[in-house]
Amino acid sequence: MNPKSVIKGRGAQLNVPNRFFEFSHETRDDFLEYCQKEGEKADKNKTKYLEVFPKTIINKVESPDVGMLYSMNAYQGCEHGCIYCYARNTHEYWGYSPGLDFERRILVKKGAPKLLEERLKKKSWKAQTIVMSGNTDCYQPAEQRYKITRQCLEVFLRYKHPVGIITKNALILRDLDILKALARDNLIAVNVSITSLSEKTRQILEPRTATIKRRLETVKTLTDNGVPVNVMMAPIIPSINSHEILSLAKAASDHGAYAIAHTVVRLNGAIGEIFTDWIKKTMPDRADKVLHQIEDCHGGALNDSRFKTRMRGEGKIAEQIHSLVRLARAKYFKDKAVPKLNTSLHETYKDGQLKLF
Structure with missing residues (x-):
């Protein structure tokens, strides 16, 4: 990997064209050459x-x-910059690119x-459970x-x-007082996403997220205070974090998690192009593999849009x-579950206070 070729602190390394727009923006080589000669930055990389x-x-x-x-x-949009994020495609509906715009136009x-x-x-x-962050992280x-989430x-x-x-x-621990109050009436469940135990892997997969150590500490702090936590091992990416499933599950259980869940990576829409560009720049030695x-997990394609198979994958690797x-559930989460x-x-x-009559 050539550090100079990578935009620091970002997952995506380019802005792919918005599929709804007739025209697209292109950064030309002569412009980059001009910026270099003038000592100017072609991209200020600001949020x-x-x-x-x-x-x-x-x-x-x-x-x-x-x-x-x-x-x-x-x-x-989400400044965490997770390269695999399925939500990137939704940024096109707002008139932006699912690439760098997704991380820099919030x-x-x-x-x-x-x-x-x-x-x-x-x-x-x-009343039905409403999940905050169904698309983008509410604690980014x-x-x-x-403080909208609070x-x-x-x-x-x-x-x-x-x-x-x-x-x-x-950052969720900032709101521990409210979470504990909700937990007393069984009104809260938290899903903490942890995709790797390797800081090096996290830094390139999810550049602006909390460290793995902080996330595991967060799981422990929440569960120690009666807030049930499910650890999301999602997505599992072959040859990047697929070898960590058992060790990650053990760490989650050791820190008090009630359960684990997982998905198999799929690169839907524009994410296929964004991910391919990213991995060839950050992991050139294993990109093709x-x-x-x-x-192989999606019938020969990077994407699979079929319900019930798209997030699970098919084939031997899946x-x-x-x-x-x-095996991880049987070994580390026997008789454990997140309560309904x-x-x-x-x-x-319904009017914000207990009805007495």
């Missing part, structure tokens, strides 16, 4: 936060492949807490500035409504992954 004003915040999940009925996202929904409260107060709404760096958790607590969280960031093994996960969340309290707190 921009842009406020947006959606009319709704709760999304009904139609996919049978994910274990949620409803999700909400306080932010669109759309902020300041009105999310109000929209959430309006939905929970509706007479027609029946932007949350330090805007405000939403306060709404969930006020209305005694069940909520799930998916995150890679130890990894890409061919991913294709089955080896599933077998290792089954409580949906019975919300109706009596």
Whole structure:
């Protein structure tokens, strides 16, 4: 790997064209040469936060492949920069590239807490677990500035409504006071994503996420305080982290996790091009091997859009992954499970306080 050829602190190394646009932006060699001669930076690599004003915040999940009925996202785009992230493609709907734009153009929904409260107060709404971060991480760096996730958790607590969280960031511990209060009524479950025990692997796969050590500490702190945690080993990427399944599961169990889950990587939409460019720059010695093994899991293609198979994969490599996960569950998570969340309290707190009559 040539360090000078890699954009530091980012997963994607290019902006692929937006499929909805007729025209695309190209950085030409003569422009790069001019910048070099003038001592200027062709790309300042800065993150921009842009406020947006959606009319709704709760999304009904139609996919049978994910274990949620409803999700909400306080932010669109994610500065964590995970190279494999399936959410990259959604940035095209906002007019941006799923490549570097996804990591550097973060759309902020300041009105999310109000929209959430309006939905929970509706007479027609029946309590079902709403998962924060169904698309992008609710504890990404932007949350330090805007605190939208914390405000939403306060709404969930006020209305005694069940909520799930998916995150890679130890920032979640900032809100431990609210999480403990939710946990007392069995209203919270947290999914901490840990894809590797290798810091070197994490740094190139997920450049702006919390360290592995901090994530494992986060699992322990949450479970020690009565907050149930499921560790997401997702995605498993052949020849990158597939050899770590058992050791990762053991570490998760040792730190108190209630359960583990996994998916097999798929590179849908523009992610195939983004991932291919990335791995040839960061892991040139094994790029072809990894890409061919991913294709082996999806019938010869990097992507698979079929429900019920797209996130599991098929073939010998995928089955080896599933077998290792089954073994890990039997060995380290016997008689463990994340409890089903409580949906019975919300109706009596629909106006934000306990109804006495």
